[in-house]
Amino acid sequence: MSVELTLEQLRSLLKELCHLPHETEWVEFKHNADVVKIGEYISALANSAALIGKQSAYLVYGVDDVTHDVVGTTFKPSSQHYKQQEIESWLLQKITPKIHFCFYEFTAGDDETPVVILEIQAAIYTPVQFEGVEFIRVGSYKKKLKAFSEKERELWRVFDKTPFEKQLATENSSGDDVLQLLDYPSYFDLIGIPLPENRSGILVALEADNIIEHTDSGLWNITNLGAILFARKLNSFQHLSRKSVRLILYRGNSRIETIRELEGNKGYAVGFEGLIDYLKTLLPSNEEIGRAFRKEVPMYPELAIRELVANAIIHQDFSISGTGPMIEVFDSRMEITNPGVSLVATDRFLDSPPQSRNEALASFMRRINICEERGTGIDKVVFQTELYQLPAPIFEITENHTRAVLFSHKIFSEMDKEERIRACYLHSCLRHVNREHTNNSSLRERFGIEKKNQAQVSRVLKDTVGGGFIRPYDPDAGTKAMRYVPCWA
Known part of the structure; x- marks a missing residue:
């Protein structure tokens, strides 16, 4: 997909397309627009462009489809409506997955002949549909993809071998x-x-x-x-413009009132350190009382923030258009969200081998020390939250996104049952991957609880076992010798 085209570039592109000997599977010429059919053409051209290795396809209005002479058009997409909606908004609702497309209205030369070029991004990971139907070009004709099974199989083979980074x-x-x-x-x-x-x-x-x-x-x-x-x-880069990291600061713990919103515009490698530095300025500090002095410490560990932001960037699904990584800061929590459902179950983040959709991106980010060389860095996140004695983080999956949530400091008595169980489970996972067992003593240390209150920790262990999250390593061991491992260990 090209960058925003100038008038000179548009005229040069028009000349190049008109010099083609005939319509192709990635170029279609029209005099005027049948608005109802535009979405079908977007689907067909996007899929055909992917099939033959083109990055873009073009639907050109104002050119004769036989002679390729510029004849002009009355089609004006900027003012065109369909079903009381702007044409571009209507198309965006009907096309899945969302891909980048752009209407360019310009004049072909000194004679001011109006022309429109619709530039269409090639399909990336899955065929493009319009109103639930996939189309394809067969020669210069638009057909339903399901009627051409060999082309469909070939298209899927293309998707399997062309990662996002190489496009x-x-x-x-x-x-x-x-x-x-x-x-x-x-x-x-x-x-x-x-x-x-x-x-x-x-x-x-x-x-x-x-x-x-x-x-x-x-x-x-x-x-x-x-x-x-x-x-x-x-x-x-038009198709990447929505992939920038958004940072939103809210007042309170709801999304009702936004205090500040920042959308980064630099590439991830260029802008990462600046993003982290700016994020730290937005976060409040907690007061830690030492033996002889008081000092301010960050509300959230910087290392945990770095790992989670890097993960959101690296593991996002670039095939989901119109959305990118997002960091939301509330009074008592921070949520970091990326497009795409995690390839690993959230309850196995700590021990599962890393899987990335974007291995070249992940490799380069590791190379410049932005993220972990091994694993996902989640073990560091959990370790840091324990060190700061924060509630355990939450990792969750929505329909199309993966989210990590960090919480501000709470003492044990302020945590509810669910928070205590989650902390116990992640503590057990962390201990297990470090080849250690969980026991009453280790969990007391995690929560900052004195030995005289060990009964409180025993209750948490019992609840976590009862929830099916951990199990005794040796069920026959005595109470004092009892050790625990994650349920999957």
């Missing part, structure tokens, strides 16, 4: 455009090598890391990996 954010960009769009000094700074003295050296280095790729025409393509990590401005 293209721009095509046929000049070297100057690449260096204008990407924050290349940050790339060299983050990987710890000197900045080359000339443009050629810079481009070669970026190509070696799959940030860009060279074309046969001598120009450059920017990969999604390069754009999502090193974009100077993510909104320069």
Whole structure:
């Protein structure tokens, strides 16, 4: 998908498309628009573009479909409505999954002939549907995909072998455009090598890391990996503009009143440290009373925040359009949400081997020390919340998202039964992956409870066993020798 096109680029694109010998599976010419059929064409062209390896497809209004002469059009999508809705809003509701598409209205030349180009992002992970039906192009004809089973199977094979990071954010960009769009000094700074003295050296280095790729025409393509990590401005890449991290600060513990909202616009690698630093300025501190002095400590451990934000970035599902990672800060909790359902069950985050949809992204983020080299870093999150004696975090899945929730400090007496059980279970998981057992003593330390109140901890252990979260390691052991492991151990 290209960046926002200028008038000169649009006229050049129109000329290039009109020079095609005939309509193709990724280009359709129309004089005027049948509004009802636009969604079907978006589905068909998006799926066909994916099938033949194109990053974009085009529906051109104002060009004769036989001679390819520019004849002009009366179609004006900016003012077109259907069923009392703007045409673009109506299409967005009917197309699944949501992909990027953009109407460009412009004049073809000095004669002011009006033309519209609808640029359509190729399907990514699954066929694009319009009103629940998948379409495909067969030659220059639009057909239902289910009627062409071989094309459907081939399309799924394409999805299986083309990860998001290897797809293209721009095509046929000049070297100057690449260096204008990407924050290349940050790339060299983050990987710890000197900045080359000339443009050629810079481009070669970026190509070696799959940030860009060279074309046969001598120009450059920017990969999604390069754009999502090193974009100077993510909104320069239309299909990635909604993938920026949103940070929202609320008043109180509800979403009724927003105090501040920030939407990052830099690539993830470029903007990560600034995001964390800004987030820390929004978080209140707790007062810790030491033996001789008082000191302010952060409400949430920085290491836990870093790991959870990095996880949200790395494990998101990029095929879900119109949404990106989000951090929401309330008075007594912080929620970090990413698009996509976790590939690992939430109750096994601590012990399961990591699985990532975006391995190239994860690998590069590890390489520049933004995230864990091994595992998910959740063990660090749980350890830090225990060290700070915070309530245990929650990891949950909604229909299309995964969410982690950190809670501000509570003493044991303020925690409810559910919070105590969750803390006990995660404590047991953490101990188990460290090859240690859970017992009354270890859980007392986790909650900051004195030995004389060990009966309180015994009650928590009993409730957690009763809930099926942990079990005795040796059911025949005496009360004082009783040790516990997670239910799945």
